[in-house]
Amino acid sequence: MKNRGVFGSVFITSSGTKKVLLLLASLIFGVVATGCFVIDPNANQSTFEALGPVADRQLTIFWWITAAGAVVFVLVEAALIYALFRFRRRNDEESPKQIHGNTRLEITWTIVPAIIVIVLSVLSIKTLFYADPNWSSDVPDNPLTLNAIGHQWWFEFRYPSPNDEGNEIVTANEVYIPVGIPVRINLESVDVIHSFWVPKLAGKVDMVPSNANYMWFQADEPGEFFGQCAEYCGTSHANMKFKVVAVSPPEFDKWLSDQTAPAVESGDPLALEGAGVFKSAGCSGCHSLKTVAKSGSKGRVGPNLAHLASRRHLAAGMMDSSDGAGNVNDAYLQENLRKWLEDPSEIKPGNIMFSQAAVYTDPDKSLTERQISALVAYLTSLK
Ligand code: CUA
Numbered sequence: 001m002k003n004r005g006v007f008g009s010v011f012i013t014s015s016g017t018k019k020v021l022l023l024l025a026s027l028i029f030g031v032v033a034t035g036c037f038v039i040d041p042n043a044n045q046s047t048f049e050a051l052g053p054v055a056d057r058q059l060t061i062f063w064w065i066t067a068a069g070a071v072v073f074v075l076v077e078a079a080l081i082y083a084l085f086r087f088r089r090r091n092d093e094e095s096p097k098q099i100h101g102n103t104r105l106e107i108t109w110t111i112v113p114a115i116i117v118i119v120l121s122v123l124s125i126k127t128l129f130y131a132d133p134n135w136s137s138d139v140p141d142n143p144l145t146l147n148a149i150g151h152q153w154w155f156e157f158r159y160p161s162p163n164d165e166g167n168e169i170v171t172a173n174e175v176y177i178p179v180g181i182p183v184r185i186n187l188e189s190v191d192v193i194h195s196f197w198v199p200k201l202a203g204k205v206d207m208v209p210s211n212a213n214y215m216w217f218q219a220d221e222p223g224e225f226f227g228q229c230a231e232y233c234g235t236s237h238a239n240m241k242f243k244v245v246a247v248s249p250p251e252f253d254k255w256l257s258d259q260t261a262p263a264v265e266s267g268d269p270l271a272l273e274g275a276g277v278f279k280s281a282g283c284s285g286c287h288s289l290k291t292v293a294k295s296g297s298k299g300r301v302g303p304n305l306a307h308l309a310s311r312r313h314l315a316a317g318m319m320d321s322s323d324g325a326g327n328v329n330d331a332y333l334q335e336n337l338r339k340w341l342e343d344p345s346e347i348k349p350g351n352i353m354f355s356q357a358a359v360y361t362d363p364d365k366s367l368t369e370r371q372i373s374a375l376v377a378y379l380t381s382l383k
Pocket of ligand 1: 150151153193194195229230231232233234236237238242
């Protein structure tokens with residue numbers, strides 16, 4: 001029988017410590033590399049700050065599953081480490097005790113996980129039903145309903161017109177909702193699969209062409225909530241954003257009735273010139289200036305621009321024109337419009353306007369400096 005003596009045990013210990021350290025280091029690396037250590041509720045798209053009932057339920061189920069997983073992980077790892085040390089081979093001659101099976105243990109580790117899975121399934125299914133506007137106990141029979149339509153790479157929003165049934169108010173990329181009221185959202189897409197996600201209000205639901213999907217959410221407090229397409233849909237998928245603006249119900253009503261008003265016609269000579277360019281350069285072929293459309297009618301190719309200058313963001317959330325207090329700053333808007341018109345592909349690579357509009361595809365038709373200035377003046381007048 002060999003005796004390792006003092007040096008032997010030191011060797012075993014130090015190699016064991018090394019392995020444990022290595023394991024810890026790779027664990028920390030994994031966590032850091034995946035960004036999982038950042039649980040910052042203040043981040044714009046953090047799901048850890050739930051500000052509505054749907055997001056709240058979804059966050060709760062996340063914590064239940066994480067907690068159950070953590071308990072299982074700790075117990076299994078503890079048993080594993082115990083077994084590794086307790087039953088390790090202590091010298092070359094000794095052979096381990098031979099055993100076969102342990103009925104009590106096997107029944108235990110089948111029943112306990114089964115119970116955990118059943119409990120989590122029940123909680124998950126309850127949450128799924130709660131997030132469904134047709135089943136949720138918190139959604140009234142005739143809720144405020146909003147149609148959200150995915151386009152590459154922007155979001156079209158349609159509200160039932162408050163004035164006349166059968167018509168819808170069309171807007172894009174910025175969606176107003178009244179605080180404290182459940183809003184049902186019907187989801188669809190005109191091209192590929194997108195996914196509608198407002199992390200602080202509700203989890204994602206896919207927008208599928210020719211297949212109606214729906215969800216609901218409610219904002220518990222006023223504020224701006226970041227939304228994002230959450231399904232890869234082409235080159236500018238990551239640039240497909242939107243904003244939910246939650247305001248008091250009277251403010252919401254005012255906003256909606258403002259949206260029904262036709263686009264303002266400015267008397268400014270440069271803006272008038274821009275209105276001419278808007279038609280002659282072909283912009284009006286894809287961008288509507290009408291705020292009201294027949295319910296269920298097909299939208300234009302590009303976002304509705306009737307009240308463009310009242311939106312805080314341009315290019316589906318990519319360019320911020322707000323002054324920090326939630327108002328549109330005309331100087332920022334003009335600067336953003338200019339940048340966007342000069343080279344839309346710089347802001348949103350692959351965008352359809354850049355690849356299809358004659359003013360970008362045909363060098364002979366490129367917008368002149370004067371035309372861009374006129375368009376900027378015109379679009380800024382569309383309050
Ligand atoms: Cu739309 Cu990703």
